[in-house]
Amino acid sequence: MSDTILEVRDLVIDIPVAAGMLHPVQSISFEVKRGETLCIVGESGCGKSLTSLAIMDLLPKAAIRTASALKLDGEDLQTIGERRMSDIRGNKMSMIFQEPMTSLNPAYTIGNQLTEALRRHKKVSAAEARDRAIYLLEKVGITAAASRLTQYPHQLSGGLRQRVMIAMALMCGPEMIIADEPTTALDVTIQAQILHLLADLQDEFNMGMILITHDLGVVSRVANRVAVMYAGQVVETGTAKQVFENPTHPYTQGLLECIPIPGKTKRGSHLGSIPGIVPSLVGEIPGCHFADRCVHAFDACRSDRVELRDGFEPGHVYRCLQTPDQSAANLKKGAA
């Protein structure tokens, strides 16, 4: 059993559209170790959700997925057939979808939906599956679990439904879990509980986890590693400490200035903002994708291909033509 549970190398997703070829994900690479949490941050349309769907092989039919490596626990997900993939999906690797209001089937009971995957993947009796469902519902903090099994999704509150979604993803004891905005629709108080729960379960089962979110506060608190995505590319990646204490890419720096930070941002003052909008990903963009919105951009940014380069510390990389020193100087200037 290797230490790395998920390996993604040069993942590319192309979608043919009327106007040409859409490139929502352009050569993304990362790996997730057992027991580790990778957070993918970015704004809508940056490709973070498509990346997770690509790993689960749940992309829309029109989308074309290529990668130089896409391996779960050493097994190449690109060459295995749909049959083997559906054995893996929901079993060895599962996903917590966003919006618990819409991703549960309103016509089936909670119990029915919880046990479906387990009955499909493992040879267990209905009674065993039911026991497992009750065990996990209790684990995710739902009281009176047995009576919940006969209820329908509309009888549960948002927080409870989200917990049911988490329990469902854990039914088969996955080794890898992808959580797409698991707490976005929830109250802050419940958010903290759900994040605790995920961390506890991760420790217990030694799962690898990808957490997709746009909430920088959540990311800084739970991530081991962070990947910041912008317009289909990873623009900065490193440990949470590296990315939050020494943000090096102008986009990461900009994002961190956009949010009011209690005790740090002056009340009522102007918050930072990133002018402009995300570029269209139809066709090729020469140069840096962020150049049009970047206050530090110079001519070369718009013409040269920008590769990932090393930051101050090993493991911290970013996609920018500026040196780490220049970036740090910009950050200081911005703060002053």
Next chain:
Amino acid sequence: MSDNQDFVLEARDVTRTFMISAGFMKGKKPLRAVNGINLQVPRGEVLGLVGESGCGKSTLAKMLLGLLPPSSGELYVDGTPTSQMQRLDMARKVQPIFQDPYSSLNPRKTIGDIISLPVRVQGSAEASSGKELRMRVEESMELVGLPRRLYGNFPNQLSGGQRQRVAVARALINRPEVVICDEPTSALDVSVQSQILNLLQDLRAELNLTYIVISHNLAVVEHMATRVAVMYLGRLVEVADTDQLFENPMHPYTKALLSSVLSPDPNQGVPETGLGVAYPNPVDPPSGCTFHPRCVECMSHCSVAAPRTIPTKTGLVECHLYDEDQGRGRKAS
């Protein structure tokens, strides 16, 4: 008016009860979404209203907008009781900005139509002709930083940030005195969120507006608000100036809420809120202090008697801890 202070909004003992079906053949049960609220909002203030979903924030907002009459109690806008006001008069003074600009703008109307609607409905002395109306709309668009060329566009041609600017322009075109912002930025991306918050701040100074900002993002509330009201199960459990509330929270619920704020800090983990038990069912609220099953400082009589409203230096708190007759008698001010 009682005081010489200029309150643009005032709620006196406002209650709103909904009758909720308890099941087939079971009759209906009352749900007190807003349960006896007293609140005064001075002109020019930004009041942040926070609390978990189901606490009655939106019901209160609807009553302040005149969309829902209170079951009992009275609301005053500019010193006039709302029960004696016409619906349109109220709309001229209080306007909303909603959470999701993707669903709050009619997709089949142009931006010009959307922004001018309040003027056309409420009427206005200065904008009787079409030409004047268009001028008013363009003026309003300029105010919120929307290019004039978008006048004839449809909402689907606009980005999320631009749509929210349209919503702001629509709210402000008839120069209301109060704007109720219900989660004004939570549907927006981080980089756009800050632009809208900055815009709202600028407009307040420019037009001397009063805001009520409803949000579950406490960092946003701390940034925007001058005073904060914390709601729990239809009651205001604590009201205080922003500094006071964030630096010196009194009510245990406020403390728990504040501790669940996740500011970006990689050196800290996810805090333990101590709010173990789930939010209670509002149809069947707990006895005594409704917060007692989740309270870490719960005392024996908390489950028996409801706490009184205790005035503090900058607002109020409803908790036995600060009641000198019953609790540990902590100093409220």
